[in-house]
Amino acid sequence: MKKKRILLHVMILVLTVVCFGTGMYGAKHYWSVQPKTYYAHQFQENYKVIMREVVASAGKQYLYRRDFADDNKILVKGEKENITAKDIKVIYRDENRKETYYNKIESYSWSDYDSLSKKQKRRYEYWAKLAKYMTEYGIVYDDSSVKSIMAGNDEKSIKGKSQGNTQYSITYKVGGTQYRYVSDFDYDKSDKLIDQCILEYGEIKALDDKGIMKNLKVNLRDFASDMEEQYSTDYASDWNSEWSDFSQDIEEILNNIKVCNFGISKNMTYDDYTHQLIEKYNDAPENLFENERYKLMVICICIATIIAALAMFIILMAWAGYRKKSGSAGLHKIDKLWIDLWLILILAAGAYGIPKMLDILASYWNTSNQLVVNIVMIALGIILVILVEMVVLICESFVRRLKYKSLIKTTLLGKICSGIKKAVSYILLNTKTSILTIVFGVVSLVWMLVALKMAANHKLIIGVIMTIVLVIAVVTIIVKFVCEYNKIADGTKKIADGNLDYKLEEEYFFKMNKKLKDGINNIGDGLSKAVGESLKNERMKTELITNVSHDLKTPLTSIINYVGLLKNEGVESENAEKYLDVIDKKSMRLKNLTEDLVEASKLNSDVITFNKEKIDIVQLINQSIGEYEEKFDEKQLTIIKNIQEEPVYVMADGRRTWRVFENLYGNIYKYAMESTRVYVDVKCTEEKVYIAVKNISATPLDFDADELMERFVRGDKSRTTEGNGLGLSIAKSIVERQDGEMKISTDGDLFKVEIVMNKK
Structure with missing residues (x-):
């Protein structure tokens, strides 16, 4: 069984690995697979994001060159103060001046323009322009592509960082001058680029409109809303207000972009997302029809392994706990x-x-x-x-x-519930003691608090007296409990010394001690009873040895005596045949006694194996009665049967159950009064069969009926009959080994045996 269990465990784990491995393989190779159109869409969307970022950076360069490249350029004209590009840069870096201007602008934030005077309108427009340029400078100030221009290196071509594997070149015009924003890769080496795009008639299109670039088209105007959103969030400041409307500037930027070139480097970096998309596109199928078939195969394999593992699991659960030898459950x-x-x-x-x-x-x-x-x-x-x-x-x-x-x-x-249950049971068992202890503890605590309060309120004497009273009460209770406990201990010692009749008679104050006293008294009674049972067992053992010796000695003595007579008189003596007949009978009696003794010993030691099968107990009883009819007729014993005709089936060993009734009828033949009746009754319920055998004894039944089922105990105490006292003991053992029950009862001279067996 152990080897089979280990094999099932291994098989379940193997199936788990197969199911998991198949599932992971399917997830990796079939579930995550997408058609070429999916990766083409992802690639183009990624391309558009890069285009938008590059165009946005070029737009920031445009704004800087247009408004801030010349420090002396006047951006805001005022009645008293003009604001130049240099002033904007200085204000941007000076938090105090920025705060001052901000407060002035804020004073117009909630004004109604139409209700303002001409002077106020001029001031409003002055601060609005200042806010617009401050916001615009905040946008371009932090852009890396503008840093070289701010540093004074105003070259016609500004190099920016490549967007992964994507290279770019954008030409835009500021005033009458054209500028170029190009990636750090030399874009002019077009032979090292793939998937290139150019600007034509306001749209960016793919040079090779095939494969992953198929149908790629994006209008520059599509970037307008994204750029406006980006610009409005790039400069997170209170300057970014209602005056910061970039729509007009973005439109100007897009109108001045003259050339757009994009391309993917052939020497791509493996970790770049663009490269991964291209690789996946190249490996992806045109459609997923074949892929669906493989997915179905993976699902079927996983389901089959799960079902097989569940079947083995159920078998394993059915085997769990059973041992091969005993067949019973164990931990x-x-x-x-x-x-x-x-x-x-x-x-x-x-x-x-x-x-x-x-x-x-x-x-x-x-x-x-x-x-x-x-x-x-x-x-x-x-x-x-x-x-x-x-x-x-x-x-x-x-x-x-x-x-x-x-x-x-x-x-x-x-374990926790059991502990709680025991604690609750103990509290409920000693409810009075528990309540009194809790009450006494609470009262003592309150008493001490009052005593401390008295002492704190300059009533020290009262506090001391209260403390002394409490101590005396506690000591008195402890002393009383200890005295009672010592008395119980003394009584226990007397019982332990052998005085089993000693009783603790005193009444105790504590309920716990009362229960302890009752328990000790019960222990004394139990010990007295145990001693009585021990003496009885010793007596029965003595009688058993005596009975066995008598039953063995009697036939053996007869055999020895008659063998001696044969030796003295010779085989030719006229009494030789009579002597041999006696020797034969005594030998058979000795043989039967030995066989019965061996069988009784085997039954009591569970050595004999019972071959249980479905048998008709009614038929078995009728057949056994038929076997003994001639013997019963010898003593004029009349059989009165109260047995149904329908079969009644039980699970039993037929040969050994026959021995039960054989022993019962043999017992009746030996001890029943002649010319009386023998009653055999069979009654049934839904689950049990009740068999009763009754007869009248030839001798008074002046002993305990249970003693008759002890080994070597016989109905005639003089032991003059042919029995050996093992028949009823063997019958009882056979019935009990077959999950039945056998009882003997007497009423005057009436002897009754009752057998209960389970129906099949």
Whole structure:
């Protein structure tokens, strides 16, 4: 059984690995697969995002060159003060001046323009322009593509950082001068670029309108709303207010962009998202029809392995706890552990570990770092196998505990509940003592608090007196309890010294001591009873030895005597035949006694195996009565049967059950009064069969009926009959070994045997 269990465990784990491996392989190769159109869309959307960012950076350069490249350029004209580009830069860096201007602008924030005077309107327009340029400078100030221009290196071509593998070149016009914003890669080397795009008639189009670039078209005006949103959030300041409307500036920027060139470097970086999309596009199928077929195969394999594992799991649960030799349920050492604590720890580990691993797996799933994906998948598989094995072990342990009816006892919750139950039972058992103890404790605490309060309120004498009274009360109770306990201890010592009739008669104040006294008195009674039973057993052993000796000695003596007569008189003597007949009978009696003694010993030691089968007990009883009819006729014993004709089936060993009735009828033949009746009754219920055999004894039944089922005890105390006193003992053992019950009762001279057996 153990080897089979281990094999099933291994098979379940193998199926778990197959299911997990197949599922992960399918998820990696079939579920995450998308058609070419999907990756083409992702690629083009990514391309558009890069285009928008590059155009936005070029637009910031345009704004700087238009408004801030010349420090002396007057941006805001006023009646008293003109604001130049240099002033804007200085104000931007001076927090105090910026705060001053901000407060002035704020004073017009909630004004109604139409209600203002001409002078106020001029001031309003002055501060509005200042706010607009401050906001605009805030946008371009932090852009890396403008840094070289701000530093005074105002070249016609400004190099920017490549957007991953995407290279670009944008030409825009400021005034009458053209400027170029180009990636750090030399864009003019077009032979090293793929998937190139150019600007034609306001639209950016692919040079080669095939494959991943198919149908790629984007109008520069499509970037307007995105650029406006980006500009409005780039400069997070209170200057960014109702005056910061970039729509007009963005339109101007787009109108002045003359050339747009984009392309992907052939020497791509593997980790770049663009490269990954191109690779996935090249590997992706045109459609997913074939992929769906493989997905169905993966699902079928996973379902088949799960069903097979469940079938093995069910078999394992059916075998759990049964031992090959005894066939009964039993616990293992592991079942002594608290199963609920086990379960909590495993659930916690699974609830934390598996989602964590899945998160890591998901984060790397679509990346190029497949080594990490494979390591995480292997780790996840190992964790899953361990969890499956732990769950199987827990389920086995759970089933074993159920079969052994010890589930509650072997759980932490059960232990806690059991402890609470014992505590509550103890409190309820000693309710009065518990209540009195709690009340006394509360009263003592209140008493001491009052005493301390008195002492604190300059009533020291009263506080001391109250404390002394409390101490005297506590000492008195303790002394009384100890005195009662010592008296009980003395009484216990007297009983332990052998005075089993000693009783603790005194009344005690504490209920706990009263119960202890009653328990000790009961122990004395129990010891007296045990001693009486021991003496009785010793007496029965003595009688048993005496009876066995007598029953063996009588036939053996006869055999020896008659063998001696044969030796003296010779075989030719006329009495030789009579002597041999006596020797034969005594030998057979000695043989039967020995066989019965051996059988009784085997029955009591459970050596004999019973071959139980479905038998008709009614037919068996009728046949056994028929076998003994001639013997009963010798003593004129009349059989009165009260037996139904319909079959009644029981699970029993037919040959040994026959021996039961054979022993009963043999007992009747030996001890029944002649010319009387023998009653055999059979009654049935839904589950039981009741068999009763009654007869009238030839001698008075002046002894305990239960003694007749002891070995070597006979109905005639003089032991003059042919019996050996084993028949009823053997019959009782046979009935009990077949899950039945046999009882003997007497009423005057009436002797009655009752047998109860289970119906099939």
